Amino acid sequence: NAGVMQNPRHLVRRRGQEARLRCSPMKGHSHVYWYRQLPEEGLKFMVYLQKENIIDESGMPKERFSAEFPKEGPSILRIQQVVRGDSAAYFCASSRTRTGRDADTQYFGPGTRLTVL
Amino acid sequence: TQLLEQSPQFLSIQEGENLTVYCNSSSVFSSLQWYRQEPGEGPVLLVTVVTGGEVKKLKRLTFQFGDARKDSSLHITAAQPGDTGLYLCAGLPYNNNDMRFGAGTRLTVKP
Numbered sequence: 001n002a003g004v005m006q007n008p009r010h011l012v013r014r015r016g017q018e019a020r021l022r023c024s025p026m027k028g029h030s031h032v033y034w035y036r037q038l039p040e041e042g043l044k045f046m047v048y049l050q051k052e053n054i055i056d057e058s059g060m061p062k063e064r065f066s067a068e069f070p071k072e073g074p075s076i077l078r079i080q081q082v083v084r085g086d087s088a089a090y091f092c093a094s095s096r097t098r099t100g101r102d103a104d105t106q107y108f109g110p111g112t113r114l115t116v117l
Numbered sequence: 118t119q120l121l122e123q124s125p126q127f128l129s130i131q132e133g134e135n136l137t138v139y140c141n142s143s144s145v146f147s148s149l150q151w152y153r154q155e156p157g158e159g160p161v162l163l164v165t166v167v168t169g170g171e172v173k174k175l176k177r178l179t180f181q182f183g184d185a186r187k188d189s190s191l192h193i194t195a196a197q198p199g200d201t202g203l204y205l206c207a208g209l210p211y212n213n214n215d216m217r218f219g220a221g222t223r224l225t226v227k228p
Contacts, residue, residue, distance in 0.1 A: 006159075033216065035218075042205060042219055042221050043160070043205070043207075043218040044218075045217070048215060056215055058215065059215060091159050091160070105148075105150060105162065105165045106150070106207075107162060108152070108159035108160045108162075109159050110158055110159045111158070111159050
């Protein structure tokens, strides 16, 4: 059973360009979460999605950032008009359910390290 | 301010020593997870604790969930260099959709 997959692992963009980060959840998982991690800091929640629905985007900046999890294909975190402050590691996690004993257990991908020049 | 406070922030010890790291909050959690993260990688789940007072053992690692489900500890016996990494606790507060992470304890075990 493959784990959570993210690509690309490293992404370099110039200021003003768009960054697209992809996440394929574990097989059988329909809940996806995106987090941002700055150097020497913990993970900050950005958005929680289920298939075709954004459940909670309270941690995501209202401008330039968007996320989707289509019926088919991976979840996408999109950052438009990137700025240097967007440079960070972006992690995706998935979970099987949000109820019951395993409700809160999330499995993480290896992350995408975004560098904005 | 962090919802989950982890201490210590940094810990450097010699191989063979024991250590305990703490994860504290004023909030109650339905469950709490511990992860270990190595440089350049994503966090890897170590354990989930669900029941207040629960103790789980994973080889030399012992995890405890506080009776009131507000705090947790991780104890490592006879630490080895392979235990080096960033240890993160995380939990989902009641009536909240987003998992909250502590800032982590960065452990270095010297041979």
